[in-house]
Amino acid sequence: MKVSLNQKILSRNEECAKKNKAFFKENNVFCLNVISSPGSGKTTTISRTIKDLGDQIRIGVVEGDIKTDTDAQKIRDAGGEAVQIETHGACHLSAEQVYNAIKALNAEKMDVVIIENVGNLVCPSAFDLGEAARVILLSVPEGDDKPIKYPGTFAEADTVLINKIDLMDYIDFNLERVLADIRVVNPDVDIFQVSATTGEGMDTWYDWLMDKKNKG
Ligand SMILES: Nc1nc2c(ncn2[C@@H]2O[C@H](COP(=O)(O)OP(=O)(O)OP(=O)(O)O)[C@@H](O)[C@H]2O)c(=O)[nH]1
Numbered sequence: 001m002k003v004s005l006n007q008k009i010l011s012r013n014e015e016c017a018k019k020n021k022a023f024f025k026e027n028n029v030f031c032l033n034v035i036s037s038p039g040s041g042k043t044t045t046i047s048r049t050i051k052d053l054g055d056q057i058r059i060g061v062v063e064g065d066i067k068t069d070t071d072a073q074k075i076r077d078a079g080g081e082a083v084q085i086e087t088h089g090a091c092h093l094s095a096e097q098v099y100n101a102i103k104a105l106n107a108e109k110m111d112v113v114i115i116e117n118v119g120n121l122v123c124p125s126a127f128d129l130g131e132a133a134r135v136i137l138l139s140v141p142e143g144d145d146k147p148i149k150y151p152g153t154f155a156e157a158d159t160v161l162i163n164k165i166d167l168m169d170y171i172d173f174n175l176e177r178v179l180a181d182i183r184v185v186n187p188d189v190d191i192f193q194v195s196a197t198t199g200e201g202m203d204t205w206y207d208w209l210m211d212k213k214n215k216g
């Protein structure tokens, strides 16, 4: 029987994802895996969430980037605790990397762990990190065709944040089309329209986060 290298990598990842899931369950930590294109606003959204919810819940962040620790630094500047993973070329985080990072973060002391995956809409979706929920960001300047171009990624989402809605008046972005296209692959997904810089709509995202966290 032939087993491809991809299958081996994915099944090893699956094993470690189960370990992460068990860790989060045991310690009553709610874990989110945030996936989007580069620059769509993951770090800005997480930073604002920490500033706005930090007095109610303790949030730890695992940052994934090919290079640099600038995003972890931004989270610390926002008052959060963060561990940076540099993937040195890999286009996604693995469950094993996350396992090491949550140990370094002392994640058992957190209420919520947010993982910011490496910026792209392709590779991260194939790798379960043991998260309780998956958050896909789509920002207005990226264009309204992303849900039909990357349907697999949107199909796996527990929530979609349409970010940078403050730019809607300046950019040709058909919101109705985006909502309809997401619903084709993921009919029941929760979708929120937000601006991580102005704060518009962020309350809806916070309500979703607190509700899911409380339900476990
Ligand atoms: N106008 C506007 N700009 C935003 C918004 N959210 C983020 N930005 C800007 O978009 C740029 C990229 O934001 P980041 O939060 O770094 O994006 P990211 O997804 O973390 O990027 P990578 O980590 O490189 O994948 C920054 O200049 C932000 O200030 C928003 O809601 N509105």
Ligand SMILES: [Mg+2]
Pocket: 042, 043, 044, 071, 116
């Ligand atoms: Mg970032």
